[in-house]
Amino acid sequence: MANVTVRNLPDEVHRALRVRAAHHGRSTEAEIRDILENAVRPPQRVRLGSLLASIAREAGGLSEAEAERLNQLRDKTPAEPLRFE
Template sequence: MPSITIRNVPDEVHRAIRVRAAMHGRSAEAELRDILDKAAKPEGRLKLGSLLASIAREAGGLTDAEAESFNQLRDKTPAEPMRFE
């Protein structure tokens, strides 16, 4: 797993992180990991799959029969492996 070094953190910020970590019963490092995780992946973020599904719903989407007809048209023969000779 990658590591991150953060330099020049103000003393009051460092103290606040240590206090916050103690309140949550974990180390300062674990607290910072939690803060970074929540900042990078917020609860209300829009995920790509959800966005595509909503677009499909708005456009009318495919019926099961239409999806099955696309499946029948698909070429199911295995791909030939690439050769580097």
């Protein structure tokens, strides 16, 4: 496993980390590991379609009924493979 050293950490930040760690019942080092892991590895992968749908809903896009109607109209036949002849 790798080791990381953080230099010039302000005293207030270190104090806040110790308080947060105590609140969660673990060491400061374990708390820092948890913070770093959550920052770089979100618990659930975001899917592009879901993200776009949520953006459209927030922007006042399609209602659920309209989206379902479009989904019913969508051509669901498989695409033909490319031919380079």
